[in-house]
Amino acid sequence: MLVMTAVGFFLSRGKALATVSGDARRLHSLPNYYGFFAAMLVAVPALLLTALWLLVQPMLIQNAVIDLIPAGMVSEGSSVNLVMSDVRRVADGLDAAIAQGALTTEEAATLDATQTDVRATLADVGVALGSEVAPPVLDAAQEYRAMSAQGSDWMAIVVLALALAGMLVAVRMAHGRFRARNMVERGVLALLMIAASLAILTTVGIVLSMLFESMNFFRMHPWTDFFFGSSWAPNFRGDSDLSILPLLWGTLYISLIALLVAVPIGLFAAIYLSEYASAGVRALAKPLLEILAGIPTIVYGLFALLTVGPFLVNIFGRGDAGLLGVDWMSGATAVLTAGLVMGIMLIPFVSSLSDDIINAVPQSLRDGSFGLGATHSETVRQVVLPAALPGIVGAILLAASRAIGETMIVVLGAGAIARISPNPLEAMTTITTRIVSQLTGDTDFASPETLVAFALGLTLFVLTLGLNVLALYIVRKYREQYE
Incomplete structure (x- = not known):
């Protein structure tokens, strides 16, 4: 993405100068503004999509993987978050074993908890687990790894394609009459507004998260005792x-x-x-x-x-x-x-x-x-x-x-x-x-x-x-x- 941003900067700047036969005085904006416009069009949408992808992908994978865990394992002593924590630890352990050569990718995908001591295998590569790995947890970890790898591959493809599209559009728009400075300033203004909105959105998110959990509490406990009780x-x-x-x-x-x-x-x-x-x-x-x-x-x-x-x-x-x-x-x-x-x-x-x-x-x-x-x-x-x-x-x-x-x-x-x-x-x-x-x-x-x-x-x-x-x-x- 950084390479494409740099390439877009110089291609757009060069084309803008080429359209006026190298005479920068005939450009609407300074030459660098055409490069900055291309860099923004390449990097900003790609970075925003990357951030959104990294936020959404774990939630989608968790919703898909949790179905592999039997309902009996999610009891009062093991919440969904605790089970998913075990799944992620096993998945990270499999990745570490592959990186250190203790397991191949095929062996990690076909590892069977009923026949192999997964805990001992992962301990050999420095990944310590608190207890034995249940077969459903191992199956969920293998699926978690596979879906994470597939999601990362698709993210790279989609993000780079978006960056390439932004670079092509910016280079095509680069000509002497294009108001590059105005577009760059509007883009920077939009980024500043987004940055200013983050604090407000964060506050709203904090309030809403506490509000929803508080509503769950008052469904289980009378509000009169909470506000007017004495102990x-x-x-x-x-x-x-x-x-x-x-x-x-x-x-x-x-x-x-x-x-x-x-x-x-x-x-x-x-x-x-x-x-x-x-x-x-x-x-x-x-x-x-x-x-x-x-x-x-x-x-x-x-x-x-x-x-x-x-x-x-x-x-x-x-x-x-x-x-x-x-x-x-x-x-x-x-x-x-x-x-x-x-x-x-x-x-x-x-x-x-x-x-x-x-x-x-x-x-x-x-x-x-x-x-x-x-x-x-x-x-x-x-x-x-x-x-x-x-x-x-x-x-x-x-x-x-x-x-x-x-x-x-x-x-x-x-x-x-x-x-x-x-x-x-x-x-x-x-x-x-x-x-x-x-x-x-x-x-x-x-x-x-x-x-x-x-x-x-x-x-x-x-x-x-x-x-x-x-x-x-x-x-x-x-x-x-x-x-």
Whole structure:
């Protein structure tokens, strides 16, 4: 495809020049535009068809191969995805055996699981399987290989034929009066629109996938218990209590503590850096402060578990051994532990956004305030902050969305107990932690205990989306317009 793209570029460019006897001044566009048009007409449709083919072919092959698996093998312990995973592993093992010369193509196609130890044969070439290969799985793997190879051959033929057709059309259209520049610019504009649409389509796909799985969950579990129940106790054996309220309480409680830590420190840091710090101090302090944003959240989680948690236990726990002589905190995992560490993580988020917003306030407002006799602190309090307030509120709400979606800090710092309690020294859990827990391991996506993760994810998505929309509304409605 790349060779045909290059050939099309030079053929189209050469023909365009040939039609005007080599005088580029008589062309409508620069010579390279004719080559670029040919390259686009060759490569773009072929690449799009290749991507579409690679997406659709595995699904079609799976639908055809799964019919070879007896219905008895697809039980509660072996879902369709697990069986197909075994099929693909065996097919990959056969390909590896052929590549290493342990099997010929004919032997791989006629291998019989009832007569040959397929697991041992594949282990000889470095492909380890967890268990013996059932005859239906081997038959499905052989069919999978054959259909994949046939599909790849047809893809190569069709894609190259399309590329060749594009090259012939481009070369035929190349002449002095052809508006190559206009066509190239329209083509680039179309590609930019497609790229911009991918983010929107991805968001729509995520929402729809969660929505459909959530609908399956609510067919198995009453929505009243999910939204208005009081306990969370999944057991994967039926009769589970799956209420979101304890998880929602833990999520909002930890996020509130995090914001109580991050907002004052981050906002004061932004005010100092933008209004009081010298250029040298700002150049040094701002990057050092934003280093916190680059630390992985798992490191924050370890910091919460190994440092902040034991520190709080020494203050509020262990009876007479504690600094306060009380026994309020029994372990290092607690709401306060996760909230404090999450607040530290959010400090650069709040400070960076607030700093940019405060710096956007025109200097003329400060100068006018100074001219009226106001001090520096009065100018900051009565002029700068009110002008920047909508943007600061929007930054705080965006930080809240970030806190609500955090996982690793909560897993290591807050514990895994779902409860509704006002005590910040007790262990609790959040929605994101339970999503991870419910989807960990080989799950069957056919029980309410697994599908509840999608209902939790959809609820969390709606919650964070609402905060983001509220932030945008506040910023747009109350922001000041300056010239």
